[in-house]
Amino acid sequence: MRHRLVTLATCNLNQFAMDFQGNLRRVILSIEEAKQRGATYRVGPELELTGYGCEDHFFEQDTVEHSWECVAELLRGGHSQGLVVDVGLPVMHRGVRYNCRVYLLNGHILLIRPKMALADDGNYRESRYFTTWKRLRQVEAHGLPQELQALTNQRTCPFGDAVLCFRDAVLAAETCEELFTPDAPHIALALGGVEVIANGSGSHHQLRKLHQRLDLIRGATAKAGGVYMYANQRGCDGNRLYYDGSACIAVNGQVVAQGSQFGVSEVEVVSATVDLDEVVSYRGAISSLQEQASRAPSVHNVDVDFSLCHGSTSVVLPSTPIELVYHSPEQEIAYGPACWLWDYLRRSGAAGFLLPLSGGADSSSTAAIVGSMCQMLVKAVQAGDAELEAEVRRVGQYANAEPIASAAELANKLLCTVYMGTVNSSMDTRQRAARLADQIGAYHLDTNMDSAVNAMAALFRVITGRQPRFKAEGGSLAENLALQNIQARLRMVLAFFLAQLLPWVRARSGFLLVLGSANVDEGLRGYLTKYDCSSADINPIGGISKADLRRFLVWAVDELGFDELTEVHRAAPTAELEPLLPGQPAQTDEQDMGMTYEELGIYGRLRKMQRCGPVAMYRHLQLLWQHRYSPAQIADKVKTFFRFYSINRHKATTLTPAYHAESYSPDDHRFDHRQFLYNVRWPWQFAKIDELSCPKDAPNVR
Ligand SMILES: Nc1ncnc2c1ncn2[C@@H]1O[C@H](COP(=O)(O)OP(=O)(O)OC[C@H]2O[C@@H]([n+]3cccc(C(=O)O)c3)[C@H](O)[C@@H]2O)[C@@H](O)[C@H]1O
Numbered sequence: 162m163r164h165r166l167v168t169l170a171t172c173n174l175n176q177f178a179m180d181f182q183g184n185l186r187r188v189i190l191s192i193e194e195a196k197q198r199g200a201t202y203r204v205g206p207e208l209e210l211t212g213y214g215c216e217d218h219f220f221e222q223d224t225v226e227h228s229w230e231c232v233a234e235l236l237r238g239g240h241s242q243g244l245v246v247d248v249g250l251p252v253m254h255r256g257v258r259y260n261c262r263v264y265l266l267n268g269h270i271l272l273i274r275p276k277m278a279l280a281d282d283g284n285y286r287e288s289r290y291f292t293t294w295k296r297l298r299q300v301e302a303h304g305l306p307q308e309l310q311a312l313t314n315q316r317t318c319p320f321g322d323a324v325l326c327f328r329d330a331v332l333a334a335e336t337c338e339e340l341f342t343p344d345a346p347h348i349a350l351a352l353g354g355v356e357v358i359a360n361g362s363g364s365h366h367q368l369r370k371l372h373q374r375l376d377l378i379r380g381a382t383a384k385a386g387g388v389y390m391y392a393n394q395r396g397c398d399g400n401r402l403y404y405d406g407s408a409c410i411a412v413n414g415q416v417v418a419q420g421s422q423f424g425v426s427e428v429e430v431v432s433a434t435v436d437l438d439e440v441v442s443y444r445g446a447i448s449s450l451q452e453q454a455s456r457a458p459s460v461h462n463v464d465v466d467f468s469l470c471h472g473s474t475s476v477v478l479p480s481t482p483i484e485l486v487y488h489s490p491e492q493e494i495a496y497g498p499a500c501w502l503w504d505y506l507r508r509s510g511a512a513g514f515l516l517p518l519s520g521g522a523d524s525s526s527t528a529a530i531v532g533s534m535c536q537m538l539v540k541a542v543q544a545g546d547a548e549l550e551a552e553v554r555r556v557g558q559y560a561n562a563e564p565i566a567s568a569a570e571l572a573n574k575l576l577c578t579v580y581m582g583t584v585n586s587s588m589d590t591r592q593r594a595a596r597l598a599d600q601i602g603a604y605h606l607d608t609n610m611d612s613a614v615n616a617m618a619a620l621f622r623v624i625t626g627r628q629p630r631f632k633a634e635g636g637s638l639a640e641n642l643a644l645q646n647i648q649a650r651l652r653m654v655l656a657f658f659l660a661q662l663l664p665w666v667r668a669r670s671g672f673l674l675v676l677g678s679a680n681v682d683e684g685l686r687g688y689l690t691k692y693d694c695s696s697a698d699i700n701p702i703g704g705i706s707k708a709d710l711r712r713f714l715v716w717a718v719d720e721l722g723f724d725e726l727t728e729v730h731r732a733a734p735t736a737e738l739e740p741l742l743p744g745q746p747a748q749t750d751e752q753d754m755g756m757t758y759e760e761l762g763i764y765g766r767l768r769k770m771q772r773c774g775p776v777a778m779y780r781h782l783q784l785l786w787q788h789r790y791s792p793a794q795i796a797d798k799v800k801t802f803f804r805f806y807s808i809n810r811h812k813a814t815t816l817t818p819a820y821h822a823e824s825y826s827p828d829d830h831r832f833d834h835r836q837f838l839y840n841v842r843w844p845w846q847f848a849k850i851d852e853l854s855c856p857k858d859a860p861n862v863r
Pocket residue numbers: 642645646649687688689690691692693694736753808811837838
């Protein structure tokens with residue numbers, strides 16, 4: 162007897178929230194490609210017809226209705242002929258909204274399978290819009306919308322926790338978060354004899370996260386055997402998140418096909434031919450599995466009179482295990498934010514980016530990421546992606562016969578950088594900015610803005626009759642800060658002014674998006690001027706730590722070919738807002754902040770990922786730093802961090818929307834929900850730290 166060989170297809174789709182037309186088009190493209198590859202089953206990402214990130218649009222009945230209209234188009238267009246289409250959309254069943262998989266075949270709706278565990282951690286709010294299906298192994302009849310009834314000749318279809326039992330294979334769903342739960346459905350499904358489990362996901366990128374996802378997939382099928390298919394969105398669907406694709410197919414613990422994590426093409430189909438008898442054989446060799454399977458409750462079958470497997474005359478061969486591809490964090494920084502920027506740019510209607518480039522590590526990293534974006538685009542266009550080429554031509558305003566020749570030329574069209582110096586700026590930073598812009602190909606402006614700063618100071622004198630002075634000139638701390646902040650804030654005003662008018666100056670049309678470049682640590686510590694250049698339209702590095710950015714700079718010298726980043730990396734981070742006095746060291750960030758960037762990373766992780774208040778953080782650090790600092794020093798450090806964090810938490814309410822990349826992001830809008838007015842003395846907590854660091858009966862060593 163021949164083995165049961167089946168060709169299966171999954172995909173990465175670049176969906177866009179509420180773009181039903183575009184989403185449907187991409188779903189259809191993936192179906193067509195799956196068919197071309199000989200697949201009989203195709204799974205797509207979670208909520209692919211609406212886009213995953215519709216958020217409160219899910220409350221609108223229109224959203225559900227439009228999704229059904231798209232399903233009708235799939236049926237009407239014959240897309241489910243000869244191929245099981247597993248598509249994600251919201252469905253209202255008996256007055257309750259569920260996040261569902263809908264299975265189509267030969268013009269019929271086979272089953273609607275609702276999600277049974279919702280994602281609510283971190284960035285996710287699924288239970289705000291959806292309810293879990295709680296009736297294990299039960300189905301009900303779902304009354305189909307009129308239009309679908311007419312199209313399918315069905316009045317109802319099964320709705321609930323069921324599996325599809327084909328003539329020659331058993332297949333079921335496990336949707337995104339369900340894979341991450343301790344009591345994941347794949348165990349019961351495998352014990353119930355399901356051979357193929359397909360996971361349509363909407364899962365976002367975070368640095369160093371892919372291992373977790375792939376470990377879970379491999380672990381699931383290594384333990385219980387089976388085929389696991391993973392589909393995901395890829396791209397920015399209108400929010401801070403970047404969904405990072407990585408569609409894959411695993412068999413009995415080994416991955417046989419893996420799609421890319423980052424990319425600028427809209428549709429990527431990943432397929433494999435697998436031998437289902439290998440699943441039976443694998444399971445048959447694990448006696449404890451057999452024992453548990455024999456007493457597991459039966460799954461609810463929906464019988465389908467269709468063969469998924471190739472016929473006996475077919476000559477296809479099964480796919481073999483592959484080496485998994487993981488990117489380094491430096492590569493993740495180069496590619497993830499770059500793809501996010503591209504999606505944002507082309508979908509925003511803007512003509513490019515304007516970046517205030519100081520020659521420091523943060524704005525230089527941001528410039529390098531835009532350079533990386535241009536390199537990725539040109540590479541994909543040169544590889545023959547015609548659809549992308551049309552999009553690049555549109556956004557870059559290429560003339561008809563003009564070739565898309567190089568990344569640097571594209572950067573010249575899409576990126577304007579501007580150095581906005583004052584008397585406090587050094588020649589070093591000015592030259593670094595100019596050289597880096599040149600290497601990337603950006604259109605660069607080098608300017609001084611003392612006249613604007615002096616005009617504000619003069620206006621202040623007219624209003625108050627007083628003349629503030631820098632500390633170095635004998636001024637108070639308040640004067641010193643105000644004089645720094647006015648330079649920083651005027652940069653923001655000038656940046657937006659230039660962003661609006663530079664296309665006009667260059668005889669191009671449209672406006673530019675202002676890029677911000679404050680990193681995650683500065684956001685956490687509040688080491689930024691509220692409404693200066695940290696206030697921009699979007700920020701590709703706002704979720705990335707200084708330590709990771711510095712590693713990225715080193716990597717990018719060779720990998721992106723921007724030599725000047727060596728000099729950027731070598732220089733100590735400095736704001737250059739205070740006058741340089743002979744014989745005095747220049748202002749440096751770490752001195753100004755009263756803590757190092759490395760320490761900030763540690764505080765950030767303890768506060769958010771380990772859920773530490775001040776006392777718990779002190780306890781952790783006492784262990785971590787026991788050979789480095791005395792208890793009293795550690796107590797001081799913890800108190801300093803919490804004091805500045807709470808003084809500046811209000812700044813998190815105005816942080817520029819940034820690419821989410823780091824699990825300790827302080828983003829107040831979607832990720833890290835906390836008050837923004839604190840008692841910054843933390844009297845109760847700090848007193849406890851004092852007790853721990855300097856117990857009453859111990860000699861006072863402070
Ligand atoms: N609880 C609260 N709720 C809401 N708003 C509150 C507030 N407390 C103060 N504020 C507001 O915030 C203001 C204070 O914040 P802000 O104006 O940012 O000023 P501030 O935080 O005092 O100073 C800016 C800090 O950023 C540093 N920095 C370093 C490097 C570069 C740059 C740069 O920008 O290039 C800046 C600079 O050295 C300084 O430490 C107050 O004047 C008030 O308007």
